[in-house]
Each structure stands twice: as C-alpha cells, then as structure tokens.
Amino acid sequence: MSPPHPFAAVLYTLTILAACGHETGSAAADSADDRADGPGLTVEYAKWRKQQIVDVDYTLSVSVGKNDESFSGVVVANTTLAKPLTRPLTIDFTGGEVIEVSVDGEETPFGYNGFFISLAPGHLNPGSTEITIRYRQPYSTDGSGLHRFEDPEDGNVYLYTHFEPYKANRFFPHFDQPDLKARYTVDVIAPADWQVITTAHEEKIERAGAGRRHWRFPQTEKISSYIFPLHAGPYVVWENEADGIPLRLMARKTLAPSVKPEDWFAFTRQSFDFFQDYFGIDYAFAKYDQLIVPDFTIGAMENVAAVTFNEDAYVSRGDKTQAERQRLATVIAHEMAHMWFGNLVTMRWWNGLWLKESFATYMGYLALAGNSEFDDVWENFYLGAKRSAYAADELVTTHSIELPVENTAEAFSNFDGITYGKGGSVLKQLPYLLGADIFRQGVSNYLERYAYGNATLRDFMASLGEAADQDLDQWTRDWLYQPGVNTIKASYQCDDDSITSLIIEQTAPAEYPVLRRQRVQLGIYRMQDAVAGPEMTRVATVPVTYRGARTEVEKATGLPCPQILNPNDEDWAYVKVELDPQSVEQLALHINAIESPFTRLMLWQNLFDGVLAAKMPLSEWIGFALNNAAAERDINVIRALSNHLQTANAYLHRVGLPAQERDDALHAIEQFVWRQLDGAAAGSDAQKTWFNAFTEVARTRDAMDYATRLLHGDAKIEGLSIDQDRRWQLIVLLNRHLYGDYEELVASELLHDKSERARNFAISAEAVRPQAEVKREWLDNIAARRDRYKLSQIKAATGALFPPEQLALYRAASARLFGAVPTVSATGDTLHNKAYAMLFPVVCSKPDIGMYTRTLDQNPELMPALERVLKNRRQQSQRCAAMAKLQKNNSAG
Numbered sequence: 087m088s089p090p091h092p093f094a095a096v097l098y099t100l101t102i103l104a105a106c107g108h109e110t111g112s113a114a115a116d117s118a119d120d121r122a123d124g125p126g127l128t129v130e131y132a133k134w135r136k137q138q139i140v141d142v143d144y145t146l147s148v149s150v151g152k153n154d155e156s157f158s159g160v161v162v163a164n165t166t167l168a169k170p171l172t173r174p175l176t177i178d179f180t181g182g183e184v185i186e187v188s189v190d191g192e193e194t195p196f197g198y199n200g201f202f203i204s205l206a207p208g209h210l211n212p213g214s215t216e217i218t219i220r221y222r223q224p225y226s227t228d229g230s231g232l233h234r235f236e237d238p239e240d241g242n243v244y245l246y247t248h249f250e251p252y253k254a255n256r257f258f259p260h261f262d263q264p265d266l267k268a269r270y271t272v273d274v275i276a277p278a279d280w281q282v283i284t285t286a287h288e289e290k291i292e293r294a295g296a297g298r299r300h301w302r303f304p305q306t307e308k309i310s311s312y313i314f315p316l317h318a319g320p321y322v323v324w325e326n327e328a329d330g331i332p333l334r335l336m337a338r339k340t341l342a343p344s345v346k347p348e349d350w351f352a353f354t355r356q357s358f359d360f361f362q363d364y365f366g367i368d369y370a371f372a373k374y375d376q377l378i379v380p381d382f383t384i385g386a387m388e389n390v391a392a393v394t395f396n397e398d399a400y401v402s403r404g405d406k407t408q409a410e411r412q413r414l415a416t417v418i419a420h421e422m423a424h425m426w427f428g429n430l431v432t433m434r435w436w437n438g439l440w441l442k443e444s445f446a447t448y449m450g451y452l453a454l455a456g457n458s459e460f461d462d463v464w465e466n467f468y469l470g471a472k473r474s475a476y477a478a479d480e481l482v483t484t485h486s487i488e489l490p491v492e493n494t495a496e497a498f499s500n501f502d503g504i505t506y507g508k509g510g511s512v513l514k515q516l517p518y519l520l521g522a523d524i525f526r527q528g529v530s531n532y533l534e535r536y537a538y539g540n541a542t543l544r545d546f547m548a549s550l551g552e553a554a555d556q557d558l559d560q561w562t563r564d565w566l567y568q569p570g571v572n573t574i575k576a577s578y579q580c581d582d583d584s585i586t587s588l589i590i591e592q593t594a595p596a597e598y599p600v601l602r603r604q605r606v607q608l609g610i611y612r613m614q615d616a617v618a619g620p621e622m623t624r625v626a627t628v629p630v631t632y633r634g635a636r637t638e639v640e641k642a643t644g645l646p647c648p649q650i651l652n653p654n655d656e657d658w659a660y661v662k663v664e665l666d667p668q669s670v671e672q673l674a675l676h677i678n679a680i681e682s683p684f685t686r687l688m689l690w691q692n693l694f695d696g697v698l699a700a701k702m703p704l705s706e707w708i709g710f711a712l713n714n715a716a717a718e719r720d721i722n723v724i725r726a727l728s729n730h731l732q733t734a735n736a737y738l739h740r741v742g743l744p745a746q747e748r749d750d751a752l753h754a755i756e757q758f759v760w761r762q763l764d765g766a767a768a769g770s771d772a773q774k775t776w777f778n779a780f781t782e783v784a785r786t787r788d789a790m791d792y793a794t795r796l797l798h799g800d801a802k803i804e805g806l807s808i809d810q811d812r813r814w815q816l817i818v819l820l821n822r823h824l825y826g827d828y829e830e831l832v833a834s835e836l837l838h839d840k841s842e843r844a845r846n847f848a849i850s851a852e853a854v855r856p857q858a859e860v861k862r863e864w865l866d867n868i869a870a871r872r873d874r875y876k877l878s879q880i881k882a883a884t885g886a887l888f889p890p891e892q893l894a895l896y897r898a899a900s901a902r903l904f905g906a907v908p909t910v911s912a913t914g915d916t917l918h919n920k921a922y923a924m925l926f927p928v929v930c931s932k933p934d935i936g937m938y939t940r941t942l943d944q945n946p947e948l949m950p951a952l953e954r955v956l957k958n959r960r961q962q963s964q965r966c967a968a969m970a971k972l973q974k975n976n977s978a979g
C-alpha cells in the first residue's frame with residue numbers, strides 16, 4: 087500500500103509529514119483464555135489459531151446489486167484441523183448478520199458477538215472439516231470492507247474492496263490473519279452491465295435473470311486475505327499487455343475522460359520489464375488489473391492482480407507535471423513490487439508490515455531509475471520518502487523500524503514516515519554496503535525460497551547475509567531495532583590547497599545513543615571557470631564507510647582542498663549532515679553557482695532544516711531565499727523552495743514578529759511567488775508549481791483581484807490552463823479571504839461541476855472562511871454529526887478549517903476542539919481519529935502549547951492514531967516556540 091501524498095504541497099496546518107524477535111510462543115499455548123469479546127485480533131490468538139489450522143481454502147459466492155444497502159454471501163471454508171480443540175474456534179466477521187452455520191453439511195449452533203463467530207470444540211473434529219456460513223453484510227462508506235460509491239454525476243454505483251490490515255472480515259467470515267493463506271474460488275451475481283474483478287480472470291459469465299449476470303472465477307493461488315480483492319461496477323475498461331501478461335485499467339465512467347491510459351500502460355510495462363528481470367522470477371498471477379477508485383483512504387493498495395489507486399491522488403482534470411507523472415509511475419511500480427514481495431511471499435504477522443512497505447518503496451524508485459523516462463528519480467526519493475523519514479525520526483513518537491505489534495489496531499497506527507521512508511532509505515543503503523548484485527541475488531533467493539508462503543525479517547536478512555557471505559546481525563540490531571537518526575560532520579585540514587587530513591565525526595541524539603556503520607560519498611566542490619562563468623564544480627568524490635564516533639578518511643589526503651564539502655553527496659546515506667563553517671559560508675555566497683541540482687536541493691533543504699531547528703532566524707532565511715531563489719532553474723529545487731516558502735509563510739503568523747515586520751515579510755513572499763508565476767516559462771512545471779504556491783500565500787486585495795480575473799478568464803497566464811481543479815483552488819482562496827461574491831462562486835461552480843471532487847472542494851471553501859459560526863458548525867459536523875458525511879468530506883473540512891492566519895479563530899474554537907477529543911477517540915474508528923487529528927495546528931505560544939499537554943495528561947488512553955498526532959504537534963509547537971525566541975533575539979539584536 088502507499089500513503090496518499092508523499093510530498094504534500096498544502097500546508098494549512100503546518101502538517102509535517104508526517105520482530106521476528108517477537109516470537110515468545112508461550113502466550114500461544116492451548117491453555118490461554120477464550121478470545122476476548124471485542125474488535126480486532128491479537129497476535130497471541132492468531133498464533134494459537136495458526137497452530138490449529140493446518141490448511142484452509144475458501145469457496146465464496148456473493149450477490150451484489152445497485153440499489154441495496156447490504157449484500158449477501160455464502161462462504162465454504164475447507165479446513166484441515168490439526169488436533170482436537172480445547173477451546174472454541176472463532177471466525178472473524180465484523181458488523182454483519184450470520185444467517186446459518188453448518189459443519190460438514192449439518193446445521194450447527196454458533197455464537198456471534200458482532201466481531202467473530204464462535205464454534206464450540208465439540209462441533210469440530212480433527213482432520214478435514216467443511217464450515218459453511220450464510221451471511222449478510224452492509225456495504226461500507228468509509229473506504230474499507232466492500233465500499234459502495236454512488237456517482238453524483240450519473241447515478242452509477244461502484245464497489246471495491248479494501249482490507250488491510252483487518253477489514254477482509256467485513257466482507258466475508260474467515261480467518262483474517264496473513265499467515266493463514268488460502269486458495270479462493272469465487273462466483274458473483276451482479277447487475278448485467280457491471281464488470282466483476284478479482285484475483286483470477288473470469289472463467290465464464292452466464293445470464294442470471296432479472297438483468298443480472300453470474301460470474302465464475304477459477305481457483306486462485308494461495309494468498310493472504312488482506313490482499314484478496316472483489317471489485318464490481320460499470321467500470322470503463324482499457325486493455326493492453328506486458329510481456330504476455332494481460333493488462334487492464336479501469337475507472338468510473340465520469341472520470342474516464344481525465345484518465346491517460348497511455349501513461350498508465352507505459353509505466354506498467356516498464357516496471358514489469360524491470361521486475362521480471364530483477365527478481366529473476368516470473369510474475370506469479372495470470373493477469374494484472376489496475377483500478378482507479380473513489381473515496382480511497384490511502385494512495386494505492388496491492389490487491390493480488392487487482393490493484394486499487396486513489397483517483398484524487400493520481401488523476402488530475404488537467405495537465406500533470408512531470409513530478410506528478412513520476413509519482414504515478416512510482417506508485418505503479420511500488421504496488422507491482424508487492425506482487426512478489428508481500429503477495430507471493432508474505433509477512434507472518436503485522437510486525438512484518440514495514441518490511442514489505444519499505445521494500446516496495448525502495449523498489450518503486452529503483453525500477454524507475456532502471457527503466458523509465460525519468461532521470462531525476464533519486465532526487466524525488468530524497469524529496470519524498472527520505473524527508474518524511476527524517477521528520478518522523480526526530481519526533482517523540484519515533485520508533486524502531488521493527489517493533490512488536492500486539493493486535494490489529496496497532497498494525498494500522500504504525501504506518502508512517504518510519505514504515506515507508508526510513509525503512510526504504512535503510513534498504514537503499516544495503517546495495518551500497520553489500521554490492522548491488524549481491525543484494526539483488528539475496529532478494530531473489532528469499533522470494534524463491536518462501537514463494538506462496540510466509541516469512542519473517544530474520545528470513546530476509548539471512549538470505550541477504552548468505553548472498554553477501556556476511557553476518558548482518560549487528561547491522562540489523564543497529565538499524566532496524568533502534569530508532570533515531572545520526573548526524574555526521576566532516577572536518578579537514580589543508581596545506582598548499584590540498585587536504586592533509588579529513589575526519590568524519592558521528593553523533594547520536596541523547597535519547598538514542600547508537601552510532602552506526604554506513605557508506606557515504608564525500609563530494610568536494612570548488613569554484614572553476616566554466617563556459618557560462620565561474621561554477622562551483624565537483625572536483626572529487628570519496629566513497630567511504632564510516633563507523634563509530636570518528637573515522638579518519640585517509641583516501642582524502644592529497645585531494646584538492648574543498649570550498650564546499652558535502653558529506654552525503656548524492657544522498658547514499660540515511661543521516662543528517664552538519665556542514666562545516668567554510669562550506670556554509672561558501673554556500674551562502676554561491677548557492678546558484680553549484681553545478682549539481684541534486685546538491686543544491688540538499689543544501690537548500692539543509693538550510694531550511696536549520697530554520698525549523700531554531701538555528702537560523704526565520705526572517706534571515708526568508709531574506710536569503712527571496713534574494714537567491716529566483717535564479718533557480720531546476721524543477722525539483724523549485725518544488726522544494728516553493729514548499730519551504732509556503733511553510734515559512736505559515737510560520738510567520740505564529741512566531742510573534744512585530745505586526746509590521748510580519749506583514750512586510752508576508753507581502754514579500756506573496757509578491758515573490760506572484761513574480762515567479764508570471765515569469766515562469768509558458769507551459770512549464772515551474773508555472774504549475776508557482777500557481778499552487780500562489781493559491782496558498784496570496785492575501786492582498788490586488789492578489790484577490792487577480793485570482794478573480796483568472797477565474798473569470800479576464801486575466802490569462804500564457805501556457806497555464808485554468809482547468810476545473812485550478813478553478814476550485816482559486817475559489818477556495820477567495821473564500822479564505824471572503825473576497826467578492828465568494829459564496830455565489832461556490833454555488834454557481836457546483837451547477838456545472840457535479841463531480842464528487844467538486845463537493846469536497848465546496849466543503850473546503852466553506853470551512854476555510856474566517857467566520858466563527860462556520861468553524862462552530864463544522865466542528866459539530868465533524869465531531870457529533872459525522873454520520874451525515876463521508877470520510878472524504880470530513881477530511882475536506884478538517885484540512886481547511888484552521889489555516890495559519892486564522893489563529894484567533896482557532897483559539898476561540900480550541901476549547902471545543904480539544905473538548906471533543908475523548909468523544910472522537912471513543913468512536914474507536916482509526917480513520918475518523920486520523921481525520922480529526924488533521925485539525926490540530928502547530929502553535930507557538932505557551933498557553934496554546936499548554937492545551938496539548940493538558941489534553942494528553944487528562945486522556946492517557948487515546949486512540950494511537952490521535953494520540954501520536956497530539957504528541958507530535960506539541961513537540962513541533964515547542965520547536966516553534968524556540969524559533970520564536972531566536973527570531974525575537976535576532977530582531978532585538
């Protein structure tokens with residue numbers, strides 16, 4: 087699976103993007119108590135159940151319709167039980183209705199508590215047993231289970247499943263744990279104009295009367311249930327093939343005109359070429375379908391041979407930038423990597439979740455670097471995965487990459503920048519350390535050895551260690567079982583313009599005092615004459631493996647004395663860098679003269695990290711950026727700068743600058759962004775990037791007037807079409823500043839854009855208005871009337887309710903906002919808790935920070951998804967207080 091937006095541009099709330107050792111065994115003994123009444127599944131119970139069930143396959147018959155609120159099904163579980171049971175066997179099934187249960191053809195008494203079905207030991211004998219369950223289940227509207235979506239534009243209904251980690255049992259009763267892999271034989275009755283899609287390609291389709299058809303599918307390979315799919319609806323279908331594998335792409339009818347199938351298929355074919363060769367194992371499933379679906383709560387999901395993608399994240403109603411196209415190519419490759427790593431070989435339990443996600447994250451980029459049109463893949467890895475990892479690893483809620491997961495509720499709360507970004511970065515380091523081909527061989531051996539089964543981290547590391555002929559235990563302990571990011575600093579001495587000594591010093595944060603071994607490349611830069619004038623050129627590189635507190639780099643002796651020394655050149659390592667004073671000075675003088683865009687990108691990032699760490703005053707950075715950023719031509723650096731400026735703009739409202747100084751800085755940023763928008767080459771990605779920034783930082787009447795004219799076609803930006811999504815961006819902006827006929831703009835836009843996306847934009851446009859009654863109304867909707875809204879609508883509101891300049895409104899609403907925390911947590915709904923958490927901003931004053939502390943102190947048992955965010959916001963707010971202090975001292979000085 088993939089998170090929704092690796093490099094989110096919208097910064098309303100200053101949201102910072104955010105063991106195989108666990109084999110105790112004893113708790114899994116037969117003597118344990120019966121399963122506790124309640125949602126979810128514990129690791130102990132799953133282990134016990136795995137010991138009872140030697141084998142299981144399912145035959146599943148489902149009937150779905152267009153206008154129903156629920157669907158019906160019959161599942162036959164053909165199981166082999168290991169031994170006589172000593173306690174009831176439970177079958178996971180959340181929120182449905184059980185009509186009948188029979189065992190070996192005989193109707194059998196059962197218990198059902200809304201979470202699982204219980205069968206008493208006396209009804210089950212060892213050996214092969216057939217359990218049949220007839221059931222009904224309501225469709226879901228929260229993007230999990232079997233989700234039902236009714237298209238507001240044409241009334242068509244679309245269904246899709248989404249199960250990870252523990253929602254497959256909202257679709258059918260079964261043993262919902264990843265190490266009970268099963269074969270599935272499926273048949274489905276559905277409306278005649280619908281497609282039905284699952285892991286296998288259909289065997290036959292028959293008429294079933296009353297305008298319905300009966301779809302029959304052959305038995306699948308052994309797979310885990312969280313990646314079993316069943317999608318249905320009148321999807322538009324495009325077909326293609328890759329290396330003999332039939333490909334299909336599907337989307338809703340009203341979305342279809344915006345889909346560019348040629349891109350999807352090209353990226354898919356390229357990734358298949360890459361992976362079949364890289365893994366050395368043929369794709370294991372007979373066809374490959376990709377569906378673009380609405381209301382999706384994450385980026386994409388690797389259902390076996392029927393992957394789902396978030397339509398808001400990957401389909402735009404206008405031209406995509408190259409970065410957006412690359413993001414699509416990356417997610418296609420990421421999900422495809424899972425077909426081998428995750429689907430063919432699967433973790434035993436959810437503690438292994440990170441490994442498949444980290445692996446697919448790294449592989450997604452590796453595939454593009456190996457076989458695609460993109461030549462800036464690792465810059466994008468740095469901007470996305472790497473940065474989210476550094477950010478998450480420096481928060482109080484950081485955790486080791488590998489950690490115990492006690493139950494399925496915890497499995498979900500650990501999807502974060504560590505799971506994807508740090509794991510991916512650490513895996514990216516391994517080929518440098520071991521050798522690229524050795525790493526590849528180890529991966530291939532692992533997949534071969536555990537195909538169609540389950541495996542653990544220990545199995546994976548053993549396969550790599552074997553291929554490398556190295557003991558990787560220490561590496562595993564340091565990197566995977568310890569949180570925290572180290573910092574390195576290079577210092578050197580020169581004589582006669584040559585290096586005489588060079589040392590790498592490594593430090594660790596006090597909470598996690600681990601020093602690690604890692605391979606980096608030192609880049610030595612000096613000003614040289616070039617055709618276009620003097621250029622800060624990389625004159626030498628030194629690959630070196632450092633370890634411990636101090637590593638002498640003898641290889642560097644005799645090399646040219648650096649003007650800038652970049653200790654993590656080309657970003658091989660997962661480490662923070664403290665530049666030496668000479669490099670900082672040269673960087674300030676010559677940032678635009680540095681030849682490598684990747685190096686400029688890392689150095690600009692390094693500079694802005696210094697602002698967030700309260701090492702450089704915000705206003706000083708703004709001054710530096712506004713003086714230097716206009717000369718930048720590389721799109722990735724421009725993307726980073728545009729983001730930094732938006733974040734800086736947001737912080738300006740919080741760090742307590744004198745009003746005049748603050749307004750001058752806000753004005754300077756707005757004017758700068760506007761100039762870049764006007765000056766960018768027609769049709770360029772820079773133009774699109776600056777347009778997005780403009781809709782975030784614009785605030786003056788002139789800018790609002792310009793936005794209005796753009797909307798009405800009275801002003802034009804050559805090369806930039808104001809497509810439907812950009813129209814909404816402008817409308818949200820005008821509502822944010824209550825400019826002109828802002829209400830009327832929303833109403834009239836909804837008349838000709840009747841899409842789902844339009845409804846969400848309209849909600850954002852309302853929620854963002856700086857009006858106390860709007861805030862009250864929406865807070866009530868979100869906390870107390872959430873049943874009236876879809877999750878995507880709640881998110882459209884929470885993401886817009888408190889933009890940074892509305893601090894006073896936030897303060898006025900904060901008692902209500904924090905007061906609802908226990909109620910929201912008590913819903914037990916992880917997705918709702920995550921959506922609610924989006925409301926909480928980074929604040930910078932003591933009383934505001936105190937609200938976080940009080941709420942956390944008074945509610946020690948909050949849902950992890952909410953608690954983590956509150957803890958992170960408090961910490962980010964404390965950092966903001968430090969920024970404010972530095973800023974104050976600087977202004978006074």
Ligand SMILES: [Zn+2]
Binds near residue numbers: 388443
């Ligand atoms: Zn994934």
